[in-house]
Structures are given as structure tokens and as C-alpha cells.
Amino acid sequence: xxxEPVFHGAPFLKSLNKGLYEPAGSRSLGESTERSSKHNRAVxxxxxxxxxxxxxxNAIKAYTVRNLDKLLVEFERNLTxxxxxxxxxxxxxxxxxxxxxxxxRNGVTSVxxxxxxxxxxxxxxHHFEAAGIRAVETxxxxxIVQLAGQRPTHIVTPALHLSAEDVGRLFAEKLGEPxxxxxxxxxxxxxxxxxxxxxxxxxxxxxxxxxxxxxGTLVIVENEGNSGLSCSTPPVHVALMGIExxxxxxxxxxxxxxxxxxxxxxxxxxxxxxxxxxxAPGRKLYVVIIDNGRSQVLRDSAAHMALYCIRCGACLNxxxxxxxxxxxxxxxVYPGPIGAVLVPHLVGLDQAGKLPFASSxxxxxxxxxxxxxxxxxQLVHLxxxxxxxxxxxxxxxxxxTWTLWSWAMRGPLRYRTAMAAVRLGVRLAPYLxxxxxxxxxxxxxxxxxxxxxxxxxxxxxxxx
Amino acid sequence: MSTPxxxxxxxxxxxxxxxxxxxxxxxxxxxxxxPQIGTATADLLRRHGCPVVFPEKQTCxxxxxxxxxxxxxxxxxxxxxxxxxxxxxxxxxxxxxxxAMCRVFFGHVDxxxxxxxxxxxxxxxxxxxxxxxxVTDTGACFPHKVALHVGCHGxxxxxxxxxxxRLLQSVRELxxxxxxxxxECCGFGGTFSVKMPGTSIAMGRTxxxxxxxxxxxxxxxxxxxxxxxxxxxxxxxxxMKHIRTMHLAELLNxxx
Ligand code: SF4
Numbered sequence: 001x002x003x004e005p006v007f008h009g010a011p012f013l014k015s016l017n018k019g020l021y022e023p024a025g026s027r028s029l030g031e032s033t034e035r036s037s038k039h040n041r042a043v044x045x046x047x048x049x050x051x052x053x054x055x056x057x058n059a060i061k062a063y064t065v066r067n068l069d070k071l072l073v074e075f076e077r078n079l080t081x082x083x084x085x086x087x088x089x090x091x092x093x094x095x096x097x098x099x100x101x102x103x104x105r106n107g108v109t110s111v112x113x114x115x116x117x118x119x120x121x122x123x124x125x126h127h128f129e130a131a132g133i134r135a136v137e138t139x140x141x142x143x144i145v146q147l148a149g150q151r152p153t154h155i156v157t158p159a160l161h162l163s164a165e166d167v168g169r170l171f172a173e174k175l176g177e178p179x180x181x182x183x184x185x186x187x188x189x190x191x192x193x194x195x196x197x198x199x200x201x202x203x204x205x206x207x208x209x210x211x212x213x214x215x216g217t218l219v220i221v222e223n224e225g226n227s228g229l230s231c232s233t234p235p236v237h238v239a240l241m242g243i244e245x246x247x248x249x250x251x252x253x254x255x256x257x258x259x260x261x262x263x264x265x266x267x268x269x270x271x272x273x274x275x276x277x278x279x280a281p282g283r284k285l286y287v288v289i290i291d292n293g294r295s296q297v298l299r300d301s302a303a304h305m306a307l308y309c310i311r312c313g314a315c316l317n318x319x320x321x322x323x324x325x326x327x328x329x330x331x332x333v334y335p336g337p338i339g340a341v342l343v344p345h346l347v348g349l350d351q352a353g354k355l356p357f358a359s360s361x362x363x364x365x366x367x368x369x370x371x372x373x374x375x376x377x378q379l380v381h382l383x384x385x386x387x388x389x390x391x392x393x394x395x396x397x398x399x400x401t402w403t404l405w406s407w408a409m410r411g412p413l414r415y416r417t418a419m420a421a422v423r424l425g426v427r428l429a430p431y432l433x434x435x436x437x438x439x440x441x442x443x444x445x446x447x448x449x450x451x452x453x454x455x456x457x458x459x460x461x462x463x464x
Numbered sequence: 465m466s467t468p469x470x471x472x473x474x475x476x477x478x479x480x481x482x483x484x485x486x487x488x489x490x491x492x493x494x495x496x497x498x499p500q501i502g503t504a505t506a507d508l509l510r511r512h513g514c515p516v517v518f519p520e521k522q523t524c525x526x527x528x529x530x531x532x533x534x535x536x537x538x539x540x541x542x543x544x545x546x547x548x549x550x551x552x553x554x555x556x557x558x559x560x561x562x563x564a565m566c567r568v569f570f571g572h573v574d575x576x577x578x579x580x581x582x583x584x585x586x587x588x589x590x591x592x593x594x595x596x597x598x599v600t601d602t603g604a605c606f607p608h609k610v611a612l613h614v615g616c617h618g619x620x621x622x623x624x625x626x627x628x629x630r631l632l633q634s635v636r637e638l639x640x641x642x643x644x645x646x647x648e649c650c651g652f653g654g655t656f657s658v659k660m661p662g663t664s665i666a667m668g669r670t671x672x673x674x675x676x677x678x679x680x681x682x683x684x685x686x687x688x689x690x691x692x693x694x695x696x697x698x699x700x701x702x703x704m705k706h707i708r709t710m711h712l713a714e715l716l717n718x719x720x
Contacts, residue, residue, distance in 0.1 A: 022662035320649050324666050358660060360653025360667070361531060363620035376620075377572070383533030393533070402529050406537035409492075410544045415523040419496050426497075441661035446668070446696030449497045456495045456502035460518045 019329025020321065020358040026161040029153060030323045033160065037317035040266040041368065047262070053255050058372040060252045061308035064244075068298070071213040071246050072289070078216025079287055082278030089290045092122040098288050099124060099205075099238060100131050106236050106284070108133060108203040112194075114220070114227030115139040116207030117155055117311060118240040118290055120333045121346075124205075135205075136197045138226035140190055147174045153327030155334060156264050156313035161326055194226070204230035208241035208287075209310070210256060214249045218276040218287070221260060223267075228274055237279070238286045243294050244307040256310060259370035264312035293346035302381050306341050308371045315365035315375060321358055330355060337365035341378045344386070353391025356382035419455070427451045480554065480596050486514040487552035489586060491562040492524045498688050504713040505558045505589055512599050514554075521548045526573070527565040531654045535573045542570055546579040554596075555586045558713050560618020560687050561654075563588040568621045588618055589713055590686050594627040600634050602716040607637035610715070611680035613671070613694075615687030616649050628686050628712055635716065643683070644674045652693035668694040676704055686712045 019025070044050050064071060076086045087102075089095035095118075103111065111128060113119065113135055125146070128135040137146040141158035145151065148170055152158030159167070164181040172179045177189050206227050210219040218239055220227050231237045247253055261267040279285035297306050316322050316336030327335035332343045332352065340355040356379045365375040386393040408418035426448055429435065435443050442448065454462075486509055490502040506516045525545055526538035545566070549555055557563045563586050570583035593599045612632055618624040633640055651657070651667025658664075671694040675683045685691050688711045695709035 020663060021660050023666045320651065320667050320670075321660075321663055324663055357656070358663075360616070360649050360651055360656045360664065362616035362649030362653070364616070364647075364649065367620055380531060380533070380569075380572070383531070384535045385533075387533035398532075399534070402532065402534040402537040406529060406534075406540045409523040409526070409541040412521045412523065415492070419492065423496060438658040441658040442696075444661060445665045445700065446693060447699040448696070449692055452497065452499055454499065456490050456499035457518070457520060459499055459503060460506075461520075 017329060017331055017354050017358075019325045020354070023324035023326075024329060025153075025322075025324050025326025028163045028166075029161040029326050032157070033154075033317040033319075033323045036157075036266065037314070037368070040263055040314060040317065043262050043266040043268075044368075044370075047258075050262075053259055054370055054372045056255050057259055057310075057370060058305075058308065060247065060255070061371055062304070064246050064248060065298070065304050065307050067248070068243065068246070071248055072243060075211055075213040075216060075246055076289075078214070079278075080216075082216050084216065084278055084285045084287055087286060087288045089288055089292070091292050092290070095122050095240070095288055095290045095292065096124060096127040098286075099240075100127055100133075102236070102238055102286050103128075103131065103133055103203055106203060108236065110197070110201045111135040111203045111205060112197050112201040112230045112234065113137050113142070114204070114206035114222065114230040115142055115158075116205065116240050117333060118207060118242055118292075119205065120152065121292055122240075122290075124240075136194070136201075138194050138197065138224075138230050139222075140187065140224060140226075143190055143194065144170065147171075151328060152333075153335065154313060154316055155311050155336075156316075198229050198233045201230075201234045203236040203238060204232070204234040205238050205240065206231050208239050208245050209260070210253060211241055211246045211287075212248075212250050212253065213246050215277065217250065218274075219253065220274040220276065221257065221270040221272065222274075223265065223271040225272060228272055231274065231276065232280075235282070236284045236286070237276075238288065239276075240288050240290065243289055243291050244309075260310055260312050263314040263368065263370040293348075296348075297342075297345045300345070300385075303341075303345060303378060305373045306338075306345060306378060308373050309338050309342065310371055312370055314368040314370060318364040318368045319359075320362065320364065321360065325358070330358070337375045337379070338369075338373070341373075341375055341382065344382050349382075349386050349389050349391040353386040353389075353393045356380075356386060357393065423451050482513060483515065484554060485517050485552070486554045486556050486592075487549060488516060488518045489522060489525070489549070489555050489557040489562070489566075490518070491557065491559050493692070494558060494688060497692075498711065501558050501688055501711045501713050504711070504717040505556070507717055508589070508593070508602060508713055509556065511602070512593070512597055514597070517552075519548050519552065523548075525562045525565040527562060527569075528654055530565065530569055530573060531656075539573050542574055542579060542583075543576075546570075546576075546582040549582050549585070550578070553585065554592075555582075556589055556592045557586055558589045558686070558711065559689065560588045560615045560622055560624055561689055563591075564617035564621035588622060588624060588686060590627040590631055591622065591624060594630060600630045602631060602634070604716045604718050605636035605638075606682075606715055606718045608681045609639045609641050609679060610635075610682045610684055611641050611643040611646075611675055611678045613643060613646065613650065613675075613683055613685040613687075613690060615652075615685065615690045618686055619647060624686070628684075631712065631716060632684065635718075641678045641680050643678045643680070645670075646674075650690045650694045652690050654689075657693055664693070665697065668697045672697045672701065672704060675707055681706060682708045682710050682715070684710050684712050684715045 144159040322336040526541040529538035566583040566586035650671040691709040
């Protein structure tokens with residue numbers, strides 16, 4: 001089983017990114033992502049209007065992000081009218097304070113959690129632990145990685161890097177269960193253990209997939225039923241959501257439900273779709289709405305699409321780099337193509353400036369994204385920013401190289417001279433005892449092209 | 465800006481009139497390391513009745529700097545390109561990747577309408593043959609088992625779909641074989657190949673293994689940069705000795 005990565009926030013991005021250079025993802029992650037990507041593509045290809053849905057979803061999200069300020073106020077008003085307490089958090093720290101405060105106010109000692117990526121951003125479990133509150137993840141994948149003391153490697157299927165054997169060994173070790181690698185058996189074991197947790201817990205947590213501004217409705221989709229139980233069994237429910245999770249009106253929802261199930265898990269619809277409209281009598285509902293760097297995206301007008309993401313995970317599954325590097329290599333909560341786009345905004349280019357370079361720009365992510373985020377174009381945009389702003393990618397030597405290159409490429413004579421040097425270099429390379437830097441990076445597993453006779457332009461002049 | 469999944473903007477233009485000159489854009493690495501692809505491209509176009517010209521001031525499309533984030537440095541090169549090709553109505557390039565740079569990305573770097581307009585006149589070779597000239601049979605003959613690899617930029621930025629395939633399939637005596645996971649990236653990615661070499665090589669290995677599995681003797685592509693990368697892996701592997709890589713233009717120029 002892979003070692004637990006050190007993970008206490010953005011500063012660790014720097015050292016963790018190694019896996020992007022030398023692939024370190026597990027075999028089972030590579031295989032499962034390839035399988036689900038193929039399956040999801042087949043499912044989406046069956047729907048004739050799929051491309052129309054994508055366009056519609058993109059347009060709805062564009063409207064939402066443009067009008068986020070007004071929609072958030074409308075959302076809050078409608079939530080409050082339903083007796084929900086709404087709390088705003090500028091960053092993870094404030095969000096954690098709110099949650100721990102709610103727990104204290106309600107005398108909570110034990111919490112069950114449905115899946116929430118925002119809670120990962122906040123590292124909420126550490127904060128619960130520090131406050132002496134027991135918090136248990138109830139999504140099967142999250143439960144597994146929590147038991148293993150690890151971090152999710154995928155935003156939809158957090159334990160994708162582990163095989164059934166790994167999980168069997170883990171359950172044997174941590175839960176004292178007899179070893180089994182049989183899926184159904186393992187699910188039963190988890191279910192049995194989790195059932196007690198639901199009954200004990202005084203507070204349940206969840207994420208929010210969509211917040212409907214016009215009615216103050218929280219929409220949560222899931223497959224295991226655990227989020228529903230987490231929201232409804234304990235007397236207190238705290239829902240965490242990023243500021244971008246809104247949809248203006250309930251009419252906008254169906255297209256997103258259609259897209260999310262198909263792109264996320266290859267289902268026509270997820271097994272459960274919960275609509276929460278205020279707290280049930282005698283219960284309390286809190287909604288914590290979190291910025292945590294999202295408004296940084298709003299400041300970059302070319303980057304707004306990064307906020308359209310509905311966290312379906314399709315771009316991760318489709319990404320050949322993610323498949324080989326695994327989720328931890330990206331260093332923070334969001335891995336894969338959308339992580340490489342989102343994280344630099346959320347934690348800053350100075351921390352995450354390398355991520356946009358972790359891509360061959362093949363565009364498989366943009367092709368599958370159900371809300372049509374132009375991910376590959378976002379990546380080059382961020383590369384442009386990363387070399388111009390404080391970031392690990394800003395380098396004087398590289399700047400100088402490209403300045404010289406640019407000069408050489410602006411006239412035919414300079415071009416010929418520069419190319420003559422390159423040709424000489426490639427010709428001499430086989431005789432060098434070792435290959436430095438980028439040349440060595442190329443030749444470590446790849447042959448160099450053979451230098452031919454005259455260049456095309458020379459041939460053209462003679463005979464063309 | 466174009467959105468992904470949409471076919472990149474191609475200038476709405478009147479159809480090609482017989483006799484109109486076609487300007488070749490031969491990307492720098494083809495010019496220097498694969499000149500035979502340039503000559504094959506010129507021959508192909510001539511055989512189908514196009515007068516071919518080669519604006520000799522041309523250098524590069526700016527893609528390496530653009531993809532690395534150095535847009536200011538790329539801009540100067542793009543403007544040089546736009547000046548060089550300003551008077552040419554039809555520009556044809558034997559590379560999907562460089563064509564995508566011209567047609568899709570010039571506008572990201574340079575708002576100048578004239579520059580963007582020149583970029584939109586650039587066509588990838590197979591696209592020009594099939595969509596503009598209406599040619600699917602080039603009269604070639606190539607008695608080998610051939611697999612096809614279409615580079616990602618051609619596939620996803622230009623929306624090249626079946627043009628290269630149709631050209632291949634009309635070649636006499638050619639046995640076409642399917643490449644498993646054909647639309648998966650080979651891992652070249654320009655500077656990605658040397659910035660993240662481990663991952664790039666792992667991807668290239670997968671591609672090479674898929675070529676081997678397909679049973680192809682030759683893997684053809686409209687993008688020689690991909691071939692340089694995973695062909696470089698094939699060339700080092702004794703088990704893949706029998707596999708050759710070849711640009712589509714060269715293959716289409718083969719006659720019995
Ligand atoms: S960026 Fe698109 S494909 Fe990736 S997780 Fe978000 S919605 Fe899904």
C-alpha cells in the first residue's frame with residue numbers, strides 16, 4: 001500500500017509534484033480510470049442530444065458565474081426564509097471555525113460525514129480531531145481512505161488506487177474482520193460498522209452538488225445512500241458548499257443531473273437525488289458557504305470557466321497523465337486536469353505554478369467535460385501566467401532561451417544559422433559521453449532523429 | 465476563443481478555384497529533420513493540380529513558446545508568420561499540431577485581426593486534400609499492414625476526423641489495421657516530452673506497445689512530431705525492429 005503522503009495544505013505541493021515527472025500511480029488506478037472512461041464515453045455517446053446538453057450546461061454556468069453576487073444573496077434569502085442558518089466563510093480557517101462552533105453549540109461529540117470535497121479543502125477531519133470530536137466518513141471510498149490514514153486519489157472514487165485485496169487487508173487490520181477480497185462482502189462489513197456510527201452521531205455533514213438560488217434548495221446526488229443518512233439521521237445537519245455551486249433556477253437542474261450521472265459514473269441518473277428544503281421540524285440545518293480562493297478565479301477574466309466544474313471526475317479518468325501519476329502527485333485536494341486548472345487559482349501560482357505544465361495538452365479532458373470547460377486552453381493560459389508571475393516556473397534562463405529563440409525565428413537568415421547549430425548538436429549527440437538537461441531527458445528512452453542531407457528549403461531552392 | 469469539442473474556426477471561404485496557388489508551410493522540424501515530408505507534400509499537391517509555392521521567409525508557427533507560456537516571445541514569431549503568408553489565400557501544412565497553432569491559437573496571443581485571419585487560412589494536408597480538393601484516392605499503392613495515429617491537436621483542436629483514414633483506406637494493396645486506444649495521446653506534447661520525461665515516456669511506451677499489438681508494419685501519421693517521440697521508443701526496442709514510422713504524405717506518395 002502506498003505511503004501516506006504528508007498533507008497539511010499547499011506548502012507541500014512542491015515536494016509532492018514529483019510523481020508528475022516520474023509516474024507513481026498504482027496499477028489499479030490506471031486500469032480503473034481507463035475502464036470507466038471508456039464506459040462513460042459509450043454511455044454519453046448513446047444520447048443524441050448530449051452535445052446540446054453540454055452547451056446548455058455551459059451557458060447556464062456562464063450566467064451563474066457572471067451573476068454570482070446576486071444569486072448568492074437570493075440563495076441566502078431563500079434559505080433563511082426556510083429557517084436555515086447560513087454562514088459565510090472567506091477561507092478554510094473561517095469555515096472550520098464555523099463548523100467546530102456549530103458542533104460545540106450543539107454539544108456534538110460524534111459526526112458522520114457524507115462526501116464533500118470542500119471538507120477535504122478545509123482538512124476538516126484534522127480540526128474535528130483537534131477539537132476532540134469523532135468524525136467518520138461514510139462514503140465507502142472515503143471510509144476506506146480514512147481508515148488507511150490516506151488522502152483520496154480521485155474526487156469521485158477516492159479509493160481508486162486500492163484493489164479489493166488492499167481493502168480486505170485494511171479491514172482485517174483496522175476492523176479485525178476476517179480477510180476477504182470479495183466486493184459484496186467488503187461492502188457488508190463497511191455497512192455494518194457504519195450503521196452504528198449513524199445511530200451514535202449527533203451531527204451529520206454533507207457537501208452540496210447544486211444550490212438552487214430561486215428556492216433555497218440543496219441538491220445532493222449520491223449512490224450509496226450514505227449522504228442521505230448523514231443528512232437525516234442526526235438532529236443537526238451541516239452542509240458545506242463552495243460559492244460556485246449555485247444554479248439560478250430549478251428548471252436548470254435536469255440537464256445537470258443528466259450530465260453528472262453519465263459523465264461521473266456512467267449512470268443515466270445517480271441512485272439517489274436528495275432535495276433538501278429547509279430543516280425538518282425539530283432539527284437544525286446549517287449551510288456554510290465557502291470562498292477559499294474561488295473569487296481569485298473571478299479576478300481572472302480568462303479563467304471563469306474553471307468555476308463551472310461540477311466535480312464529475314470525467315477529466316481525471318480521461319487524462320493519460322493522471323492515470324499514470326495518480327491523485328497524490330498533484331499535491332492538493334483536486335487532482336487531474338481540473339486540479340491543474342483550479343488549484344493554482346485556489347492556493348496561488350507561487351505554490352501550484354507547476355501543475356498547468358503537467359499535461360501534454362492532448363485535450364482529452366476538454367473533450368469529455370460535461371460542462372464544456374476549455375481545460376486545455378485554461379492550462380496554456382495558466383502557463384502564460386506562471387512564467388510571468390511569482391511561481392516555481394518563472395525562470396530567467398528559460399526566459400533568455402525563449403527570447404533568443406524568438407529573435408532567431410523572426411528572419412530566414414537567423415533561422416538558418418540557429419538550425420545549423422541545432423543540426424550540429426543532434427549530429428554530435430551520439431558522441432557525447434552523457435547528455436545534459438533536456439537532451440538527456442529525451443535520449444533516456446528515445447532515439448534522436450537522424451540528421452538528413454539538405455533541409456527542405458535548400459532542396460526547394462535547388463529543384464523545387 | 466474556441467471552446468473544446470467544437471471544430472476550430474475555419475475561414476468561410478469560396479471554394480478552391482483550379483489554378484490558385486497553394487503556399488506550403490513546412491514546420492521547422494520537418495524542414496530540418498524530415499525534408500522528405502516537405503517534398504512529398506509538394507508532390508502530392510502538384511499531382512492533384514495545385515501550383516505550389518514556398519514562401520522562403522517562413523520559419524516557425526510559434527507553438528513551442530506558446531505552449532511553454534512565453535506568449536510575448538511567441539507573438540513576435542507569429543507576426544513574422546503572418547507577414548510571410550499575408551498574400552496567400554491557401555496555406556497547407558503537413559502537421560496537425562502546427563496547423564492548430566495557426567488556426568486556433570494565434571488569436572489567444574495576438575488580437576490583431578490580420579494575424580488571426582492569416583492563421584485561419586492554414587489547412588492541414590489531409591484536410592485540404594479531402595475537404596477542399598475533394599480527393600480521397602491519391603492513386604498510391606503501398607502493400608503493407610498500416611496503422612494510423614492522428615495527433616491530438618489535429619483530432620481535438622481541428623476536428624480532423626476521418627480525412628486521414630479515408631486517404632489511407634483508398635491506398636491500393638494496403639491492409640489497414642486498427643490501433644488499440646487510437647485516440648489516446650502518445651505523450652509527446654512538445655516541451656512536455658522533456659519537462660516531464662518520465663510520464664511522457666510512459667505514455668509513449670503504451671502507444672508503442674499498442675502499435676506492436678495492432679500487428680502493423682508501418683504506423684502512419686499526419687504528425688511527424690508524435691512519430692519522432694514514440695518512433696524513438698520503437699527504434700530502441702529490439703522487439704519492435706520490424707515497425708516503421710512514416711508521415712502520411714510520404715505514404716501517399718508511394719507507387720507500386
Ligand atoms: S472539469 Fe469538467 S470533467 Fe473535470 S470534474 Fe469538472 S465538470 Fe467534470
